[in-house]
Amino acid sequence: DTAVSQTPKYLVTQMGNDKSIKCEQNLGHDTMYWYKQDSKKFLKIMFSYNNKELIINETVPNRFSPKSPDKAHLNLHINSLELGDSAVYFCASSQDREGWVNTEAFFGQGTRLTVV
Amino acid sequence: QKEVEQNSGPLSVPEGAIASLNCTYSDRGSQSFFWYRQYSGKSPELIMSIYSNGDKEDGRFTAQLNKASQYVSLLIRDSQPSDSATYLCAVNNFNKFYFGSGTKLNVKP
Numbered sequence: 001d002t003a004v005s006q007t008p009k010y011l012v013t014q015m016g017n018d019k020s021i022k023c024e025q026n027l028g029h030d031t032m033y034w035y036k037q038d039s040k041k042f043l044k045i046m047f048s049y050n051n052k053e054l055i056i057n058e059t060v061p062n063r064f065s066p067k068s069p070d071k072a073h074l075n076l077h078i079n080s081l082e083l084g085d086s087a088v089y090f091c092a093s094s095q096d097r098e099g100w101v102n103t104e105a106f107f108g109q110g111t112r113l114t115v116v
Numbered sequence: 117q118k119e120v121e122q123n124s125g126p127l128s129v130p131e132g133a134i135a136s137l138n139c140t141y142s143d144r145g146s147q148s149f150f151w152y153r154q155y156s157g158k159s160p161e162l163i164m165s166i167y168s169n170g171d172k173e174d175g176r177f178t179a180q181l182n183k184a185s186q187y188v189s190l191l192i193r194d195s196q197p198s199d200s201a202t203y204l205c206a207v208n209n210f211n212k213f214y215f216g217s218g219t220k221l222n223v224k225p
Contacts, residue, residue, distance in 0.1 A: 031211050041202060043160070043215040055211045090159060094213075097148075102208050104150055107159040 003027050006091045006108035013081055014116055021076045021111045023091030031055070031102060032074040034066060035090040037110070043090070049074055050096070081115045088112050119143060120207050122216035130224050135192040137219050139205030142186070149181055150206040151190045153199075154218065160204055164190065195223045 006023040013019050025032060034046040048056035052068045063079045074091060088110045094102040121140045129135045137151075148167050152160035164179040166172045166188070172179045178191040188207075192199055202218040 033213070035215075040217065041154070042217045043204065045212055045214065048211045050211055092213075094208075096211075102148065102211060102213070104162045104165050105206070105208075105213050107161070110159050 004091060004093055004106050004108040006089075006111055008111060009109060010112050010114075012114045012116065015081055015083060017081050018077070018079045019081060019113070020078070021089055021091075021113075023074045023076070023108055025072055025091075025093040025106070027093055027095070027106060028072075029093035029106075030071065030096045031094050032068065032071075033092045033094075033105065034074065034076050035092060035107075037088040037090060039087070047074075047076075078113075081113075083115050086113055086115045118216075119214040120205055120216035122203075122205050122219050124217055124219060126220040126222050128222045128224060129195050131195060131197060133195050133223075135195045135199065135221055135223070137190040137192075137203050137205075137221070139188045139190075139216050140186055141188070141205075141207045141214070143207065143209060143214075144183075144186065146207045146209045148208040149179070149188045150208070150213075151177075151179060151188075152204040152206060152215075154202045154204055156202075163203075192221075195221075197223050197225050199223050 004025045047066045049068045091108040092105040094105040151164045154160045166179040176193045180189045204218045205216040
């Protein structure tokens with residue numbers, strides 16, 4: 001029973017297209033995230049949502065728009081795709097502890113986006 | 117300055133040896149600290165979490181935290197070829213996990 005699942009696993013698309021990645025967690029966690037992992041394997045936070053509310057937006061271009069219809073889902077829509085958007089995108093979730101501290105983050109399997 | 121710094125490696129150790137991985141972080145307000153392992157083409161998976169100064173042991177793994185020095189380390193005893201992977205240090209505060217760029221570990225049979 002997958003804890004954090006994201007679809008699709010692979011996405012190949014042309015420059016200028018619009019695409020979406022979906023993420024769902026069945027752990028009952030309060031916080032969900034989107035991370036981008038580039039070719040050098042650096043994991044960079046993009047967005048953080050807590051109970052459907054946007055908490056963190058780490059200077060991501062506004063072509064990237066996250067949407068959280070409920071606490072268990074966090075989707076990522078990308079407009080006007082560019083070559084530099086090619087990367088692996090990971091969804092993750094964690095449980096809140098007191099004082100804005102989180103338990104460990106659990107990751108989805110990743111979506112490898114290739115823009116051609 | 118990056119929030120979390122790690123030596124990218126690769127770190128090569130023989131099978132059965134101790135592998136020592138290190139990480140420093142910049143935000144003194146960071147509250148919790150994690151080590152993840154990532155195999156090529158896979159997602160990061162948690163190995164250890166540590167929240168207070170000192171050592172925490174779990175099987176062959178020991179995490180060490182020194183908040184005064186802003187330093188986190190991971191020791192892997194009796195290293196196995198299956199431990200060969202990239203190890204990511206992560207620091208958490210205010211609904212953010214900042215990751216280091218990872219240290220690639222090679223355990224040679």
